[in-house]
Amino acid sequence: MLSHFFDFKPEVLALDEKAMELCQPYFKHMEEIRDFNQLKMLKAFADTQMSSTDMLGTTGYGLWDTGRAKLEQIFAEVMGAEDALVRSQFQSGTHTLAVALFGLLRAGDTLLAATGRPYDTLEGVIGLDGKGKGTGTLMDYGVKYDEAPLKADFTPDYDLIAQKAPGAKVCHIQRSRGYLQRNAFDLATIRKIADTARAANPEIIIFVDNCYGEFTQTEEPCQAGADLVVGSLIKNPGGGIAPTGGYIAGRRDLVELCAYRLNAPGLGKDLGCTLDTPRDMYLGFYYAPGVVCEAIKTAIYAQCLLELVGKKPIPRYCEDHNDIVTCFDAGTADALIGFCRGVQAASPVDSYAAPEPSPEPGYTDEVIMASGSFTQGSTIELSCDGPLREPYTCYLQGGLNFAASRAGVLLAVQNAYFKE
Incomplete structure (x- = not known):
């Protein structure tokens, strides 16, 4: 299905298939947390009338x-x-x-x-x-x-x-x-x-x-x-x-x-x-428990995919998750920039834009950010960023729904590590 909409290389699609297989039990665990939190949310709405x-x-x-x-x-x-x-x-x-x-x-x-x-x-x-x-x-x-x-x-x-x-x-x-x-x-x-x-x-x-x-x-x-x-x-x-x-x-x-x-x-x-x-x-x-679950499923998938290409994401896909953020060393400035541009290219908003490193208020180093979001600065929507300093660590977060975020992460990995 992914290749019907985006131009993925065969070796990248093979990694996707493997990652999806490995992630299934961890997806199920997050869905159980989602269901508990959604019922807690429903009860609070009802209690408040x-x-x-x-x-x-x-x-x-x-x-x-x-x-x-x-x-x-x-x-x-x-x-x-x-x-x-x-x-x-x-x-x-x-x-x-x-x-x-x-x-x-x-x-x-x-x-x-x-x-x-x-x-x-x-x-x-x-x-x-x-x-x-x-x-x-x-x-x-x-x-x-x-x-x-x-x-x-x-x-x-x-x-x-x-x-x-x-x-x-x-x-x-x-x-x-x-x-x-x-x-x-x-x-x-x-x-x-x-x-x-x-x-x-x-x-x-x-x-x-x-x-x-x-x-x-x-x-x-x-x-x-x-x-x-x-x-x-x-x-x-x-x-x-x-x-x-x-x-x-x-x-x-x-x-x-x-x-x-x-x-x-x-x-x-x-x-x-x-x-x-x-x-x-x-x-x-009201929708937050479900959306957070989608964001963490995106994180789990990204962590697994990154491990398959030899990176060491934090946390690992098989570990407990206490936020929606994944970080990993991209290795080079080109890989960090490429990863961010891949996320941007698969975003629903401003997909045509190519992120560039630039100074940001409140930050010491130049930062590159990818965020094709409906709400400016939203980090529950799929986004990534990182400071332009060694070891070029990338911080990936968000994902409103897993289907679209999966495509974004896969395109980011291809753009960073499978260039011709």
Whole structure:
């Protein structure tokens, strides 16, 4: 079927056939997780008694917006949280994380990064290495930063976390890998970090950057010791339908503090019009378990295919998956660029474009990105990127449906490793 629509070489189609055979049991496991999460989602919608009028949206102040309130109630139930803040006013995952951190931390407080240096775009939010100095970073406002680097094997240093936690207000855990070649942290690891930090400091706030991790398992970080979780709606929980936005979920008192930061002290969650977004946000969240399953099936297939061509993807196709991201060393700049161009060529939007490396705000090196997505910057849709620095690591994520994403990955592999 693939060769009916795209020009694949016979040796590439043979690899596809082998990969599909090897992946079947792991696809089945992800489908079981999908079904559990979809039923959990259905139950939350029913419990909230969401109605068609809740999708109409509001203007102006957005006072008495029952649709917004019910959506946040559904999020809270699904995430295992007391409360949630789900808003289209969040512009990105980084913006949502920044609102949460500024909501929790005050001058003199310490932010402890328990899983090493955070993702590149947070460096400017925190003010690390002088980035963003004078623009209103956490450090500009007197917040201190401490770090427990990961060990050489990319596991948390629990002894160091226990040593540093007593002086910290917030313990930051980044579930996904950022630009590191490590597996995403599973919920057992998140729980162990939380338990370690709390044993040393019972008042510490356990804060989890949950980007890329939602619905990859049957539980979420709030059910594994987190006080607050943060994510983006143009990643997993938006289901490829939400056009923008982010969420913060967890303890009610902490969510309220974040709402004061987003809006204004004294206003909190009471304000925030929804305009025309409620239907897309409801529908995207409802479909998210199924879409995440398709994205992880895409990841499993890509990992298997890459192993068959001699690469060493992280994670392996036969391992547990705790986010939707696959990383691997492309080996050369040409292979990285070729892989990204292959993904772009099999995208539904802008398939004619040829990605080029370029500077990106918040990143140290030039980055090449492929994303033929319906929503700009969406990473639940099939996309890949990587910094132009050795060993030319590529980060592949997303896939709204496996049939199309399979073609995209196969074309990317052919473009990178089977050139004439």
